[in-house]
Amino acid sequence: MNWLSLVTELEALIFWLASLILLAPKTLYCIIRRPKKMITVLSQEIDKRTDDKYDAYTSPITFWVIFSICLLIFHAILLEYIGFIIGGIFSGNSTNITEFEFNFSSNRITKAIIISIWPPLLFSYIILLKKKIIITKSNLENIFYMQCYLFGSFIALYTILSIFMTLLNFILPFNITNFTSLLYYYGIPIDWLCLILSLIWLINSELHLYKFYSVTTKRSTSYILILSSIFSSIVLVCLTGLLFIGLFNWAL
Numbered sequence: 001m002n003w004l005s006l007v008t009e010l011e012a013l014i015f016w017l018a019s020l021i022l023l024a025p026k027t028l029y030c031i032i033r034r035p036k037k038m039i040t041v042l043s044q045e046i047d048k049r050t051d052d053k054y055d056a057y058t059s060p061i062t063f064w065v066i067f068s069i070c071l072l073i074f075h076a077i078l079l080e081y082i083g084f085i086i087g088g089i090f091s092g093n094s095t096n097i098t099e100f101e102f103n104f105s106s107n108r109i110t111k112a113i114i115i116s117i118w119p120p121l122l123f124s125y126i127i128l129l130k131k132k133i134i135i136t137k138s139n140l141e142n143i144f145y146m147q148c149y150l151f152g153s154f155i156a157l158y159t160i161l162s163i164f165m166t167l168l169n170f171i172l173p174f175n176i177t178n179f180t181s182l183l184y185y186y187g188i189p190i191d192w193l194c195l196i197l198s199l200i201w202l203i204n205s206e207l208h209l210y211k212f213y214s215v216t217t218k219r220s221t222s223y224i225l226i227l228s229s230i231f232s233s234i235v236l237v238c239l240t241g242l243l244f245i246g247l248f249n250w251a252l
Contacts, residue, residue, distance in 0.1 A: 020058065024066055027057045031153045035205035039146065039212050046145050060145035064120070067152035120147035123206065127213055146209060154202040161194035 031038045045057060058066075124144040125135065133139050 020062070020066075023056075023058045024063065027063055027149075028067060028153055028156055030057075031149055031205075032157055032201070035150070035153075035201075036208040038149075039205075039209055042149055043142060043146060043212070046142050060148040064148035064152045067156040068148070120144060120151050123147050123151075127210070131213065143213065150202065150205050150209065153205075154198055157201055158194055158198040161197060165194060 031042075042057065042060075045054060046060065121144065124140055124147050127143050128135055128139060
């Protein structure tokens with residue numbers, strides 16, 4: 001075994017992980033803040049065939065894994081316990097870790113992975129279908145990678161809003177307002193509010209992407225395509241989830 005080569009690869013891995021800590025949030029911030037500009041920049045980055053490819057930003061698959069799959073698993077497993085954890089901290093009660101029942105069920109993780117995979121793939125397929133382009137690996141690459149960036153940012157934005165709203169509920173003094181209770185009083189679940197705000201950003205970003213790929217020039221047609229894609233993604237996620245869960249339960 002070449003130990004020098006092993007040490008060199010280990011150093012490269014450590015540096016890659018360290019740079020990821022800086023580049024991943026930078027990429028996310030730029031996409032959320034200026035999606036229209038970043039679509040052009042990232043598309044040029046994806047098309048590069050030089051050594052400096054993804055030098056300034058995180059690669060699409062890495063970005064997708066961090067901000068889509070990992071965060072959805074986080075949602076599926078831990079987010080429901082955040083309120084209980086923070087509530088114990090701000091109320092002054094000592095909270096023992098043994099009180100939590102962290103349910104790392106295979107069903108939840110499976111759902112999270114399915115939700116991560118279907119939407120980028122389906123949205124990419126619809127763009128190719130609308131442009132009447134044959135589906136090949138080379139044709140799909142740029143569009144799918146762009147969808148990875150957008151959907152990773154969408155999941156990250158939803159997570160940030162959810163955590164912010166949960167924190168806000170416990171940080172604000174109760175005698176001033178209990179923010180989430182006020183929303184629930186008016187029939188607005190906090191998760192749905194975060195999801196709607198994130199979806200507004202996603203639809204706007206997809207609109208810019210459709211224009212970038214010259215899928216359609218009409219705004220109304222673009223909205224119809226995007227909304228139908230979202231609906232189709234939800235249906236496919238539900239059907240695939242039921243299939244996987246059924247197979248999993250049958251295997252057990």
